[in-house]
Amino acid sequence: MVSPQAYKAKLMLIEIGEDPLTGRNTTPIRVSHVSAVLSFSECSLRQYHFVNRVMSWGEAQRYCRENHTDLTTVNNMIDLKNIMNTVNNQTVWIGLHKMNNITWRWSLGDPAFYIDEHKTWHQAQSYCRENHTDLASVRNITENEKIRNLTKNHKAWIGLFRDSWVWSDNSSSSFRNWNIDEPNFPGVENCTSLTTKGTWINSKCEDKFPFVCHNDKLVLFRENGTGALEHCRSIQMDLVCVESEEIQRGVMNVMKDTSTSEVWLGLRHSCVVGIWFWVSGEIMCYQKWAEGNGTGEEDCSDGGRAAAIQTGPDHTWISLPGSR
Template sequence: MAQTLYFPLLLIALCSISECVQRQYHFINMKKEWADAQSYCREKYTDLATVDNMNDMIELNKSVNVNDGVWIGLHGTNVSKWHWSSGDPVLFLNWASEQPYSDDNCAVMTNGKWFVGACTATWTFVCYNMSRGLVFVNQRMTWRDAQSYCRQNHTDLVTVRNQNESQQLEKFINDRNSSGSAVWIGLFRDPWQWSDQSNSSFRYWKPSKPSLPDHEHCAATEQFILGQWSDYLCSVTWKLPFVCHEDKLIVIQQNLSWSEALRYCRQNHVDLVSVQSVEMQYKVMNVVKLASTEAVWLGLRHSCALGIWFWVSGQTVCYQNWAPGNGTSEEDCEPTVRSGAVQSGGNQTWISRPETDRLNFICRNY
């Protein structure tokens, strides 16, 4: 049995778990080639299904009622990119000098720095647990087996998002790893890309897959192995049913005032988006890149009477991602009320803007 050591962290409260769901999945029980399935989904919905995390995978599996392979939106390319196993965007890298130097595809941490390694090598590893924080597993496994262990017993292999988290992880490992040997973290690279150009790095391959991750192969979920994925030739060799997704969030590329944007979303969709968790912030970061303005309206409003910020959905501002100097309770309400927007570039933090500014905006569909 693996030996585990826990390290509690201060966790960000999730104000509304429903806000973590970005997409609605639609199972289409017609057999098509991958490209034809892609065209169908783009015409009827948003695109072939993208999966960001295990919660998405569970929702997708609920929609499927056959045991055969079912196309999803993942397909092979000729370009490999680095990803986090958790699906978080790669915002920070801490490579040792001259790394990564080889064609290996998984990362280990040694003495606070990252090194590329063969995914089939065996090392101890660090998981992340939503309620317990960091978990050191003192058992040597391959990267894929370590990933499976973390997902089955905790949340996922550890993700490092900034220098502070890197330093915390280094201290955590040094206190528990007396041998000083390398330790797997959740960083990996592969040549797979989602049909909708999402940055999602979530992968759920069954053992030994993918077999040939190149531009001729596409991914399918197989219900008889709990929805794990296999790769198939995308061409006429295979025709499978498929899953489409419909985005929960949509960027409207019209330049409207905040009040006009609110009215547009409520008339044509559901509402301006509320961002109540770090997970939802990642969803916003994923779609805001489509905007044509430097900032994009959120459903965030300042009350001059009460001196507080609030979401138009009626929820209080629990999770916050303000840029420095923004989001204070002492906003200047003259000559107009202030509303909240997310920057479309940089770190996509929130900023306070006069409600009369004309910006793109994000509506939610569900």
């Protein structure tokens, strides 16, 4: 087996659907030719590019879209640290900018711990990100009940907040790392710059800074289940392996472009030994199965099973015949 640290690959999602004219699923929806050296245990979804040329925010956005994918989005502290390692201790533009509409967003965490300490919402968010993952998101009534039981009916912060800042690539990331007393000067400073300390300040969009672009490593194609893996590898790519919550969120973001109810993952079931495994060769650790899928005995009468992620609000995984 090729060493994961030396395996040069691309990640691909395959959209399940059929062309109504030809009956074949070969119409590409989105293609991005970005290769990288990946570790199967620590897959990075993006490649960052520091551009040491001073431009306004709008100029930087156009440059990134013409030469890469977009001005970079920051999803979490790991992303932030990776970006900081590329910018040579300079203040740079990132993709966050202010819009007129104000929307509610989640702080991206998963429910896990109840901290019995009195803090402001921002203090609580910082504490959770430093010691756990993030403030809890509540995605359904079951999670709401779990959190209610944890808090023993006391009032407690969750990760829902409201703001008018959006990312240039329209991603759903609600991660924020504002400096103290930022953002300020509403209506005047509507673009975001990353300081040398790693915190963010809002700046006038016409100010001139270097900037950071990103390239996505996840792409979306139309293809049927049979031959999907072979097709991916024939163009030096692979079906995506979702090994963490971070990669799951990246897949969810790319799936905004799909028009079908499911998208293939690189997860297969071995009828011989009765386990699910990733096509990279790794045994499954992280999982997000829908109820009644993936955790019991599989029906192998049709020649094998494969997993797909649903496009519904929870983006859970389901088991399907591999020949579908």
